[in-house]
Amino acid sequence: xxxxxxxxxxxxxxxxxxxxxxxxxxxxxxxxxxxxxxxxxxxxxxxxxxxxxxxxxxxxxxxxxxxxxxxxxxxxxxxxxxxxxxxxxxxxxxxxxxxxxxxxxxxxxxxxxxxxxxxxxxxxxxxxxxxxxxxxxxxxxxxxxxxxxxxxxxxxxxxxxxxxxxxxxxxxxxxxxxxxxxxxxxxxxxxxxxxxxxxxxxxxxxxxxxxxxxxxxxxxxxxxxxxxxxxxxxxxxxxxxxxxxxxxxxxxxxxxxxxxxxxxxxxxxxxxxxxxxxxxxxxxxxxxxxxxxxxxxxxxxxxxxxxxxxxxxxxxxxxxxxxxxxxxxxxxxxxxxxxxxxxxxxxxxxxxxxxxxxxxxxxxxxxxxxxxxxxxxxxxxxxxxxxxxxxxxxxxxxxxxxxxxxxxxxxxxxxxxxxxxxxxxxxxxxxxxxxxxxxxxxxxxxxxxxxxxxxxxxxxxxxxxxxxxxxxxxxxxxxxxxxxxxxxxxxxxxxxxxxxxxxxxxxxxxxxxxxxxxxxxxxxxxxxxxxxxxxxxxxxxxxxxxxxxxxxxxxxxxxxxxxxxxxxxxxxxxxxxxxxxxxxxxxxxxxxxxxxxxxxxxxxxxxxxxxxxxxxxxxxxxxxxxxxxxxxxxxxxxxxxxxxxxxxxxxxxxxxxxxxxxxxxxxxxxxxxxxxxxxxxxxxxxxxxxxxxxxxxxxxxxxxxxxxxxxxxxxxxxxxxxxxxxxxxxxxxxxxxxxxxxxxxxxxxxxxxxxxxxxxxxxxxxxxxxxxxxxxxxxxxxxxxxxx
Amino acid sequence: xxxxxxxxxxxxxxxxxxxxxxxxxxxxxxxxxxxxxxxxxxxxxxxxxxxxxxxxxxxxxxxxxxxxxxxxxxxxxxxxxxxxxxxxxxxxxxxxxxxxxxxxxxxxxxxxxxxxxxxxxxxxxxxxxxxxxxxxxxxxxxxxxxxxxxxxxxxxxxxxxxxxxxxxxxxxxxxxxxxxxxxxxxxxxxxxxxxxxxxxxxxxxxxx
Numbered sequence: 001x002x003x004x005x006x007x008x009x010x011x012x013x014x015x016x017x018x019x020x021x022x023x024x025x026x027x028x029x030x031x032x033x034x035x036x037x038x039x040x041x042x043x044x045x046x047x048x049x050x051x052x053x054x055x056x057x058x059x060x061x062x063x064x065x066x067x068x069x070x071x072x073x074x075x076x077x078x079x080x081x082x083x084x085x086x087x088x089x090x091x092x093x094x095x096x097x098x099x100x101x102x103x104x105x106x107x108x109x110x111x112x113x114x115x116x117x118x119x120x121x122x123x124x125x126x127x128x129x130x131x132x133x134x135x136x137x138x139x140x141x142x143x144x145x146x147x148x149x150x151x152x153x154x155x156x157x158x159x160x161x162x163x164x165x166x167x168x169x170x171x172x173x174x175x176x177x178x179x180x181x182x183x184x185x186x187x188x189x190x191x192x193x194x195x196x197x198x199x200x201x202x203x204x205x206x207x208x209x210x211x212x213x214x215x216x217x218x219x220x221x222x223x224x225x226x227x228x229x230x231x232x233x234x235x236x237x238x239x240x241x242x243x244x245x246x247x248x249x250x251x252x253x254x255x256x257x258x259x260x261x262x263x264x265x266x267x268x269x270x271x272x273x274x275x276x277x278x279x280x281x282x283x284x285x286x287x288x289x290x291x292x293x294x295x296x297x298x299x300x301x302x303x304x305x306x307x308x309x310x311x312x313x314x315x316x317x318x319x320x321x322x323x324x325x326x327x328x329x330x331x332x333x334x335x336x337x338x339x340x341x342x343x344x345x346x347x348x349x350x351x352x353x354x355x356x357x358x359x360x361x362x363x364x365x366x367x368x369x370x371x372x373x374x375x376x377x378x379x380x381x382x383x384x385x386x387x388x389x390x391x392x393x394x395x396x397x398x399x400x401x402x403x404x405x406x407x408x409x410x411x412x413x414x415x416x417x418x419x420x421x422x423x424x425x426x427x428x429x430x431x432x433x434x435x436x437x438x439x440x441x442x443x444x445x446x447x448x449x450x451x452x453x454x455x456x457x458x459x460x461x462x463x464x465x466x467x468x469x470x471x472x473x474x475x476x477x478x479x480x481x482x483x484x485x486x487x488x489x490x491x492x493x494x495x496x497x498x499x500x501x502x503x504x505x506x507x508x509x510x511x512x513x514x515x516x517x518x519x520x521x522x523x524x525x526x527x528x529x530x531x532x533x534x535x536x537x538x539x540x541x542x543x544x545x546x547x548x549x550x551x552x553x554x555x556x557x558x559x560x561x562x563x564x565x566x567x568x569x570x571x572x573x574x575x576x577x578x579x580x581x582x583x584x585x586x587x588x589x590x591x592x593x594x595x596x597x598x599x600x601x602x603x604x605x606x607x608x609x610x611x612x613x614x615x616x617x618x619x620x621x622x623x624x625x626x627x628x629x630x631x632x633x634x635x636x637x638x639x640x641x642x643x644x645x646x647x648x649x650x651x652x653x654x655x656x657x658x659x660x661x662x663x664x665x666x667x668x669x670x671x672x673x674x675x676x677x678x679x680x681x682x683x684x685x686x687x688x689x690x691x692x693x694x695x696x697x698x699x700x701x702x703x704x705x706x707x708x709x710x711x712x713x714x715x716x717x718x719x720x721x722x723x724x725x726x727x728x729x730x731x732x733x734x735x736x737x738x739x740x741x742x743x744x745x746x747x748x749x750x751x752x753x754x755x756x757x758x759x760x761x762x763x764x765x766x767x768x769x770x771x772x773x774x775x776x777x778x779x780x781x782x783x784x785x786x787x788x
Numbered sequence: 789x790x791x792x793x794x795x796x797x798x799x800x801x802x803x804x805x806x807x808x809x810x811x812x813x814x815x816x817x818x819x820x821x822x823x824x825x826x827x828x829x830x831x832x833x834x835x836x837x838x839x840x841x842x843x844x845x846x847x848x849x850x851x852x853x854x855x856x857x858x859x860x861x862x863x864x865x866x867x868x869x870x871x872x873x874x875x876x877x878x879x880x881x882x883x884x885x886x887x888x889x890x891x892x893x894x895x896x897x898x899x900x901x902x903x904x905x906x907x908x909x910x911x912x913x914x915x916x917x918x919x920x921x922x923x924x925x926x927x928x929x930x931x932x933x934x935x936x937x938x939x940x941x942x943x944x945x946x947x948x949x950x951x952x953x954x955x956x957x958x959x960x961x962x963x964x965x966x967x968x969x970x971x972x973x974x975x976x977x978x979x980x981x982x983x984x985x986x987x988x989x990x991x992x993x994x995x996x
Contacts, residue, residue, distance in 0.1 A: 419833035426871040431831035447831050620949055635945060681832050702971055703834060710837035
């Protein structure tokens, strides 16, 4: 470390844990020459990991070093899984080396006397920094570090990141722009030429391969030889429900794997997950079906092969998963890509190019996340209180809040104390008090307790724990899914068939069942979008469809029957063409546009276009989009010629049109949900206490409307829109996409039935809605959903 | 929108009130006053201006019908006493109609506080053949007016269009009123064949 700060760029499985633990321990030895006989107590280093599942592994490697070097240093873990007893013990004697998560770090900052605790801490390591960087947990980390820089007398800050497009920026965000820490820092790249081989699983007959779908079960039998030819195989799925289904189906078709196959995802209880991880290391498993829960860290040497089921939507993620195999420096990584529908074969081909050129995405850091800042300030007020003049300069040092103005700062302080910008006599708002000497402090114990429960920036749907009636925790499920079950219903979860008995408190009671079922809980996971780079590669691949066969990749070659079908009524677009298809089905009139720019861009573009169409004529339509294009579905045809004549794809007035489009309102509403929870405006309740807190629970839906009507200048309300435009719709990319379309020749095909390209889009059930007709007019054409 | 039930005339108002013409009685359910203040007291910064909205809407409804009596069908106050009570006192003082309360599950404020304002409280009320309660209840030979549910209806149309609207929900012998309160949610009900649904569509009431 040589007294420097920095960022270490190293892939997983390259011994990075040792690379940073070693100097930390050596530093201690240097400063304490009699380290063998006397042991100076107190916290010396903190290791931050985004996944608590990784903490055991990190602890073991730290312990190996401390013992090998003959020190008496202790290593401890503090995460959400740590027992209260263990925590209390830590409060009196902190371990020398502490492994924790960003959330638990903030919980430490919310305890009294935290400054003393951290005083002699000499190093902080932020592991998997790339995972945190593009999320609000990254902001949380920036804020935590800004405090520790002051509190710790002699501190080194190090980050570890896998390869991302903006490594330099990652270092700047970690250390703070224009700080002495950044000045005195290095970026270390571990140059390991790891060979990655990507193989696509190509369906034997294209005729029977589906045009849509997301499960990929058609190719199940092709996975079997892969599993058989390898010591251990990881099968990565994109969602937890897909994971459950694959696990079940493989066992159904191949009972011989029973006992040699396991499942791993974030909702399964911790003991089972740890058991699975251990079993992988022991080589006692042939195959594990998993989700992103096994993406990070943890060395699994026996894994020889990885199968990715369905498009991974990102090059970095794909590389990361590929790296799970041959997980030893110098070994080759093998990853199979299993497409779930025909169009994904194009993605498979593009992915190979991406891996070859190492075309990794950027992780875009958040700016001005006022919700996280409010949470952080409350955290400081809960512990020892804070003086604004002391904290403001620290916050200004962070990347996220480098542009924070004095006015905004004052607004935030007012909001903390008064819950608004002015005082009214009848108001009983209570949170943070200002004491006589100007210290901001929470003095109400209930407020402090509620706040501690709310620390964190990951907002999920309310979850319910699933338990056997006689006790025994199986895992947790979204409340939304359970609410649709009636007693006696059977569903699949954690690889078992369970019969739902009743809801009690915040848990669902179940018993094992032998009945077969098709009910699998769906988790509302975020849908990921292609990056600009990936979209570009995808378009390039698609354009090769018109090349002679010899110049095509095998994936594109295998798609020939589908391209032929597509050409029957439409075209496979070329670089200079922009394709629009229209047709009618029993669902309504479909209008499909193919920019091939990635889901996020299509979401914005569809909203923009629908809004502009609504200016020409009253319209009600629903929007659907995927990575290839988007659809406007309406109960009457939309005049495409009018869209072209009026130049509705123009990039002029894009932002103001987007802001006015009703849909961006809907998107902001969803963003606001998280903001309301993170900033502490919505209380999600104590775990397990459930119903008792009902009086204080409200849906953020309602809250959004109240802000819209009464306080639209609220910084948090406005943040919802900024986030929508910058992070969700990627305004800058959208503009470039529109400018590209402006250069293209528009090809409008009126088809008699859905084309292969359109199929995955029109069957998407997750839809946005847009209408500028009078509600009463709409209703005349609608009917109530009647009881069956 | 007017309805005749047991030879009596009832008017449905898009703000969520129901007016019994013959008795000059205005029925309002689930106002949840004090909810915004309750949240603020516990550190959730719901915009303060929202407090006044309920009173403004109540005034609109009262001036529209000028009823002799106003009956709240429960959940008038969301939670324990807070300073919004003073605003409610002011509103009661300037409202000429008689006010009565049929208590709901949220009404936990001491009855004496209501007595001080001359507001009588009943667990339920029977007027002629009509039963007024908070919780839905079917009783022989009676028609029930109640609240509690915050009913809404889901609609669908061609082109996969979907909509959710608060509504008056009438079954054979019962009418569930929509929640009047501004800062409250709704619960979607599935109508069966015999049910009648009167949805609130912006500023009108439409029979679905």
